[in-house]
Amino acid sequence: MSTTDLPVPPAEALADDHLFAAWAATVAGERLTQVRTEGLEGKELKDAGDQAAHDLLVALLAEHRPGDAVLSEEGKDDKARLGADRVWIVDPLDGTREFSEPPRDDWAVHVALWSRTGDDTGELVAGAVAQPGLGTTFHTGQPPVVPARTAPRPRIAVSRSRPPAFVQALAEEIGADLVPMGSAGAKVISVARDVSDAYVHAGGQYEWDSAAPVAVARAAGLFTSRVDGTPLVYNQDDVWLPDLIVCRPELSDAIVEFVRTHGTD
Numbered sequence: 001m002s003t004t005d006l007p008v009p010p011a012e013a014l015a016d017d018h019l020f021a022a023w024a025a026t027v028a029g030e031r032l033t034q035v036r037t038e039g040l041e042g043k044e045l046k047d048a049g050d051q052a053a054h055d056l057l058v059a060l061l062a063e064h065r066p067g068d069a070v071l072s073e074e075g076k077d078d079k080a081r082l083g084a085d086r087v088w089i090v091d092p093l094d095g096t097r098e099f100s101e102p103p104r105d106d107w108a109v110h111v112a113l114w115s116r117t118g119d120d121t122g123e124l125v126a127g128a129v130a131q132p133g134l135g136t137t138f139h140t141g142q143p144p145v146v147p148a149r150t151a152p153r154p155r156i157a158v159s160r161s162r163p164p165a166f167v168q169a170l171a172e173e174i175g176a177d178l179v180p181m182g183s184a185g186a187k188v189i190s191v192a193r194d195v196s197d198a199y200v201h202a203g204g205q206y207e208w209d210s211a212a213p214v215a216v217a218r219a220a221g222l223f224t225s226r227v228d229g230t231p232l233v234y235n236q237d238d239v240w241l242p243d244l245i246v247c248r249p250e251l252s253d254a255i256v257e258f259v260r261t262h263g264t265d
């Protein structure tokens, strides 16, 4: 992509990683909304969306954050990121399946920043999840304010296409209802929006599926961990990060306890 085609960030986004993440996710979401109007369907639409959003995000990061490493679902994994101090972890199009099924709105763009805090450690320090279908970008610069819980029973967001069996058993144990939807980002954000109260997943995912949503969830005061209650760790050599919990803090003990007792198989 030539730099002349690139959207230009506002000055405040250039100066602030939270706002840059939010701006980049938003413009990639706009690009995806455009791709969705171009008459493509099925696999062609999925591939065009993945590629367009990836190309745009990589070009924006190269232009405006040239010293930083990038880990993208759609790019080659350059292991130089393991020695870098700052790594952008991006999922250009999360919920690719749902993106290809207009008018579904459960798809998202994820942009997260990981920063080194020690020789072998680091943390997510900024993140943004754009949900163009909702017209909103949720981000760490202005974290979502989680509304008071409205549902009488807890609601657990699960994958629409591959809900893990143990989450059904968990729901029965704690008296919860399942809310199926696409996209890891949309599910995490659904907890912050009081559309669900928890997102519980196991069986497979990669760092880019959860990094940005988890950064936003933490900034909003939600609980985040692996399903066994241990911390989610990013910018690892192996980017397979197959399970997670994001929930209202008051639900975390019951969910972790269930997994420790019954496992996820």
Ligand SMILES: Nc1ncnc2c1ncn2[C@@H]1O[C@H](COP(=O)(O)O)[C@@H](OP(=O)(O)O)[C@H]1O
Binding pocket: 073, 091, 093, 094, 095, 096, 097, 158, 159, 160, 161, 162, 181, 182, 183, 184, 202, 203, 204, 205, 206, 209
């Ligand atoms: N078992 C699994 N193995 C690998 N990736 C998985 C997975 N289950 C979910 N994911 C990924 O997590 C994201 C959300 O999935 P779901 O909507 O089913 O909950 C999707 O990301 P992408 O759309 O970026 O590929 C999907 O590929």
Ligand SMILES: [Mg+2]
Binding pocket: 073, 091, 093, 094, 095, 184, 208, 209
């Ligand atoms: Mg994804």
